[in-house]
Amino acid sequence: xxxxxxxxxxxxxxxxxxxxxxxxxxxxxxxxxxxxxxxxxxxxxxxxxxxxxxxxxxxxxxxxxxxxxxxxxxxxxxxxxxxxxxxxxxxxxxxxxxxxxxxxxxxxxxxxxx
Amino acid sequence: xxxxxxxxxxxxxxxxxxxxxxxxxxxxxxxxxxxxxxxxxxxxxxxxxxxxxxxxxxxxxxxxxxxxxxxxxxxxxxxxxxxxxxxxxxxxxxxxxxxxxxxxxxxxxxxxxxx
Numbered sequence: 765x766x767x768x769x770x771x772x773x774x775x776x777x778x779x780x781x782x783x784x785x786x787x788x789x790x791x792x793x794x795x796x797x798x799x800x801x802x803x804x805x806x807x808x809x810x811x812x813x814x815x816x817x818x819x820x821x822x823x824x825x826x827x828x829x830x831x832x833x834x835x836x837x838x839x840x841x842x843x844x845x846x847x848x849x850x851x852x853x854x855x856x857x858x859x860x861x862x863x864x865x866x867x868x869x870x871x872x873x874x875x876x877x878x
Numbered sequence: 879x880x881x882x883x884x885x886x887x888x889x890x891x892x893x894x895x896x897x898x899x900x901x902x903x904x905x906x907x908x909x910x911x912x913x914x915x916x917x918x919x920x921x922x923x924x925x926x927x928x929x930x931x932x933x934x935x936x937x938x939x940x941x942x943x944x945x946x947x948x949x950x951x952x953x954x955x956x957x958x959x960x961x962x963x964x965x966x967x968x969x970x971x972x973x974x975x976x977x978x979x980x981x982x983x984x985x986x987x988x989x990x991x992x993x
Contacts, residue, residue: 773918807882807968807984808921853920864909864972864980868920 766791768856770869778877783841785872787854790835796857797830797837798866803850811839811852846878881905882985884969890991897956899988901969909973910952911982912936912944915966924967927952959992966990 767790777783789795794816800808812821812828814837820829830837837854851871858865882903891897903910909928913921923936925944933944941963943955956963967988973980 768920770920805986807970807986809984810981813981864982865923865926866982868913868922870918870920 766856766858766867768854768867768869770854770872772872773870774873774875776875776877777844779845780843783839783844783848783874785839785852785854785874787837787839787869788835789837789854789856791856791859793859794832795830795859797828798855798857799826799828799839800853800855800868801850802853802871808853844874844876846876849874849876882969882971882983884967884985884988886988887986888989888991890993891956891959892993893960895959897959897990897992899954899956899967899969899990901952901954901985902950903952903969903971903983903985904950905971905983906949907971907973907983908949909971909980910946911970911972912942912952912954913968913970914938914963915968915987921968924954961992964990964992 769788796815798813799811801811802808812823814821826841828839851873853871854869856867885900911926912924915921922938924942925933927933927946930948945953969985970982972982
């Protein structure tokens with residue numbers, strides 16, 4: 765079936781430190797993968813999307829690359845700011861779904877200390 | 879102006895009572911979704927709809943009904959609320975999926991507490 769695993773429940777960093785959030789997925793064929801971000805008191809919003817056509821995506825200083833061999837999809841940022849504090853969800857698009865079905869990981873809470 | 883709105887933003891309900899959560903979107907999207915968010919589980923799909931007057935079951939539909947009276951409105955109904963349904967509920971809309979996997983736009987959420 766389709767599933768996403770995020771093992772890091774919480775990550776705490778100081779400003780300007782490097783961010784790396786780990787994600788692995790399970791699906792058949794070639795996936796479309798997303799990172800959604802949820803700020804306090806808001807709903808999730810799309811951060812970036814990666815398809816088999818490009819293998820890599822970037823937005824707002826964040827980068828993500830997926831590796832089909834290891835079924836991993838990691839999010840990274842070179843230098844975090846306090847404003848990056850949020851919950852980050854690794855999300856898998858269900859293959860063949862005309863209805864846009866998405867499968868969310870458990871989320872990783874990022875806390876950035878100024 | 880927010881394109882997906884939810885009401886109420888928070889609600890306290892009694893066990894066994896009926897609860898209706900409402901969602902309204904101005905994105906002109908055909909697809910709408912209801913999710914629940916629980917700590918440690920991320921977001922899980924309850925019901926979705928791709929056209930007015932039709933709804934489909936998601937991954938965790940038990941104990942929930944949905945209603946889509948128009949393209950803009952999508953409701954989630956708990957006929958007999960239970961303690962286990964305490965959670966934050968999110969509504970979302972999109973243009974759909976296919977090979978492009980259109981972005982889903984989420985509302986601000988409704989925090990439901992069942993006592």
